[in-house]
Amino acid sequence: MGTVESQIATQVTDGFHLVIDALKLNGIDTIFGLPGIPITDFTRMAQAAGLRVISFRHEQNAGNAAAIAGFMTQKPGICLTVSAPGFLNGLTALANATTNCFPMILISGSSEREIVDLQQGDYEEMDQLAIAKPLSKAAFRVLHAEDIGVGVARAIRAALSGRPGGVYLDLPAKLFAQTMDAEAGKKSLIKVIDPAPKQIPGADAVKRALDLLKGAKKPLIVLGKGAAYAQADAEIKSLIEKTGIPYLPMSMAKGLLPDTHEQSAAAARSYVLPEGDVVMLVGARLNWLLSHGKGKTWGGKGHKDWGGQKFIQIDISPQEADSNVRIDAPVVGDIGSCVSALLAGIGSNWVKPPADWLGAIAERKNKNVAKMAETLAKDPRPMNFHSALNVVRDIVKANPEAILVNEGANALDFTRSIVDMYKPRKRLDVGTWGVMGIGMGFSVAAAVVSGQPVIAIEGDSAFGFSGMEVETLCRYNLPVCVVVFNNNGVYRGTDVNPTGGPDVAPTVFVKGARYDKLIEAFGGVGVHATTPAELRKAMEEAIRSRKPTLINAVIDETAGTESGRITSLNPTSGKKK
Ligand SMILES: Cc1ncc(C[n+]2csc(CCOP(=O)(O)OP(=O)(O)O)c2C)c(N)n1
Numbered sequence: 147m148g149t150v151e152s153q154i155a156t157q158v159t160d161g162f163h164l165v166i167d168a169l170k171l172n173g174i175d176t177i178f179g180l181p182g183i184p185i186t187d188f189t190r191m192a193q194a195a196g197l198r199v200i201s202f203r204h205e206q207n208a209g210n211a212a213a214i215a216g217f218m219t220q221k222p223g224i225c226l227t228v229s230a231p232g233f234l235n236g237l238t239a240l241a242n243a244t245t246n247c248f249p250m251i252l253i254s255g256s257s258e259r260e261i262v263d264l265q266q267g268d269y270e271e272m273d274q275l276a277i278a279k280p281l282s283k284a285a286f287r288v289l290h291a292e293d294i295g296v297g298v299a300r301a302i303r304a305a306l307s308g309r310p311g312g313v314y315l316d317l318p319a320k321l322f323a324q325t326m327d328a329e330a331g332k333k334s335l336i337k338v339i340d341p342a343p344k345q346i347p348g349a350d351a352v353k354r355a356l357d358l359l360k361g362a363k364k365p366l367i368v369l370g371k372g373a374a375y376a377q378a379d380a381e382i383k384s385l386i387e388k389t390g391i392p393y394l395p396m397s398m399a400k401g402l403l404p405d406t407h408e409q410s411a412a413a414a415r416s417y418v419l420p421e422g423d424v425v426m427l428v429g430a431r432l433n434w435l436l437s438h439g440k441g442k443t444w445g446g447k448g449h450k451d452w453g454g455q456k457f458i459q460i461d462i463s464p465q466e467a468d469s470n471v472r473i474d475a476p477v478v479g480d481i482g483s484c485v486s487a488l489l490a491g492i493g494s495n496w497v498k499p500p501a502d503w504l505g506a507i508a509e510r511k512n513k514n515v516a517k518m519a520e521t522l523a524k525d526p527r528p529m530n531f532h533s534a535l536n537v538v539r540d541i542v543k544a545n546p547e548a549i550l551v552n553e554g555a556n557a558l559d560f561t562r563s564i565v566d567m568y569k570p571r572k573r574l575d576v577g578t579w580g581v582m583g584i585g586m587g588f589s590v591a592a593a594v595v596s597g598q599p600v601i602a603i604e605g606d607s608a609f610g611f612s613g614m615e616v617e618t619l620c621r622y623n624l625p626v627c628v629v630v631f632n633n634n635g636v637y638r639g640t641d642v643n644p645t646g647g648p649d650v651a652p653t654v655f656v657k658g659a660r661y662d663k664l665i666e667a668f669g670g671v672g673v674h675a676t677t678p679a680e681l682r683k684a685m686e687e688a689i690r691s692r693k694p695t696l697i698n699a700v701i702d703e704t705a706g707t708e709s710g711r712i713t714s715l716n717p718t719s720g721k722k723k
C-alpha cells in the first residue's frame with residue numbers, strides 16, 4: 147500500500163462483502179442464522195445489502211429452516227452459525243438435510259487455522275471441516291478472499307445437483323477481513339449456470355419400465371418426497387391419470403395430487419402393498435418407511451422375505467436401485483425428465499388396470515373411510531387425537547394454501563392419516579429419520595418463504611425441542627398457528643415410576659401444562675382449548691388474523707400408543723419380569 151492517493155484510486159472489497167455478493171449473484175435472498183464471533187458483522191452487512199436475515203434462538207432451528215426452505219424452493223437454504231458449538235448445533239440439521247435430500251448450505255465461521263491445527267486452544271477451537279465431512283454431501287473451506295467465488299459456487303452446485311443434500315462451507319475468521327481489489331473481486335465471483343442439470347433417462351430403461359408396467363395385473367405407484375421436490379406436478383398428475391394406476395403418497399408427497407383423488411389408495415395401504423404385482427416408485431426409496439420392500443407388509447412370509455412383486459424405480463441416483471430388494475426396471479434421471487419420458491411412451495391408448503383390482507381397492511378404501519368418519523364424528527371428553535384432528539382436517543380443507551408442519555409420535559401418525567392435503571409441498575414433517583425438533587424451524591421458513599399461513603401440529607414432547615422459537619415467530623410477526631397436542635408426555639401421560647419414588651416416569655411431563663402461556667410472554671396469542679369447538683374457533687381466528695398463535699389443545703393422556711405407529715421398532719427386553 148502506497149500513498150493515500152493510491153489507496154483511494156484502488157477500490158477494495160473484503161471477505162465479508164465477497165461472500166454476500168457471491169450469494170446474491172446466485173439468487174440467494176434469505177439467510178437463517180444466529181450471530182456471534184466471527185459472523186456478527188456479516189449478519190449486519192448482509193441485512194444492509196438487502197438480504198433477509200432471520201435470526202433464531204438456537205442454530206438447530208435455523209438449520210432446519212434452511213433445509214426446508216431448500217426443499218420448498220429448489221434453491222439451497224443457507225444457515226449461518228458461529229464456530230464450534232454453534233456449528234455443532236447446526237450440524238444435526240445439516241445431517242438431516244443430507245438424509246432427506248434437502249439442498250442446504252451450512253456456513254460456519256471458524257477459528258484461526260494455525261492455532262486449530264496445532265491444537266493450541268483457540269477460542270471455540272474445532273476442526274469443523276473434518277467433522278462435517280461424513281455428515282454432509284460435500285464440505286469445503288475457503289482460505290483466501292479470491293477463492294470465495296469458487297467456494298460458494300462449489301457449495302451451490304454440490305447442494306443442488308444430482309441428489310440434493312447438505313453442504314458445509316467453512317469460513318475462517320481471518321477470511322472475512324481479508325481485502326482485495328474490488329474489480330478483481332467482482333471478476334472472481336461465479337454465477338452458477340444450470341446448477342441442477344436435467345438428467346435424461348435412457349430410452350432402453352424407459353421401455354423396460356413401460357413393458358413391465360403394461361404386463362401388470364395389479365399395478366401400484368408410490369410417490370415419494372423426491373417426486374414432491376421435483377416440482378413436476380403436472381407431469382406426475384398426468385402420469386397417474388393417464389395410466390389409471392392407483393397410487394400411494396408417502397408422507398411429504400401428500401397433496402401432490404389431492405388426497406381426495408379417486409385413485410389414491412392411501413386408505414387401503416395395507417391391502418395394496420402386499421397385493422400389488424408391479425410397483426413403480428417415483429422419488430421414493432425402499433427404506434424403513436416402506437419396510438425395505440419386503441417382509442409381511444409386502445406379503446412376504448417372514449420379516450425379511452420378498453413378497454414376489456416386481457419393482458420399477460425412478461430415482462435421480464444411479465446407486466439407489468437394489469438397496470433393499472431387486473429392482474427389475476431402474477429408471478435413472480431427474481423425476482421431471484423420467485416422468486415425461488414415460489408419458490411419451492404411454493401415448494393415448496394405454497389400457498387401464500383391470501377392473502377387479504381397482505374394485506377391490508375401492509371396496510377396502512370405502513370401508514376404511516367410513517370407519518374413520520365414524521371415529522372422527524365422536525366427541526369424547528377429554529378430546530382425543532381423532533376429535534381434535536377432525537377440526538384440523540376441516541381447517542386445512544378450507545385453507546388448502548396453508549402449510550402443515552407436523553411432528554410427534556401419535557400427533558404425527560394420526561395427523562398424517564386423518565388430515566387430507568390438497569396441494570403439493572404443503573406437508574412438511576419429520577422425514578426419513580423421524581427426527582423431533584423440526585417444528586418451529588420448518589414453520590418459520592415455511593412462512594418466510596411462502597407468505598402463506600402455517601399450521602404446526604406438534605406433540606407436546608416434539609414441541610419442546612424447538613419451543614423457544616415462538617419468540618422468533620412473534621419477532622417476525624409470522625402467520626404461524628402452533629397447535630400443541632398436549633397429552634402430558636412422550637406418547638401418553640400415564641406411565642408411573644415403578645419404584646414409587648418421587649420422580650415421575652421418564653415419558654411423563656408436568657401435567658396440565660399451559661404451553662399457551664409461552665407465546666403470551668412475547669406478545670403472541672395464546673389459547674387454551676379443551677373441546678373441538680374451542681380448537682376450531684381458535685384456529686379459524688389464527689388463520690384469519692395471521693397473528694402468531696399457540697393453542698394448547700388438551701388431549702386425553704391415555705389416548706396415545708407407544709411410539710405411535712412404529713411400536714414394533716422398540717426392542718423388547720429378553721429378561722422375564
Ligand atoms: C431428536 C429425537 N429425539 C428423540 C426422538 C424419540 N421420539 C420419537 S417421538 C418422540 C416424542 C413423542 O411425544 P409427543 O411429541 O408428545 O407425541 P405424542 O405421541 O405424545 O402425540 C420422541 C421423544 C426422536 N424421534 N428424535
Ligand SMILES: [Mg+2]
Pocket residue numbers: 605606607631632633634635636637638
Ligand atoms: Mg405427547
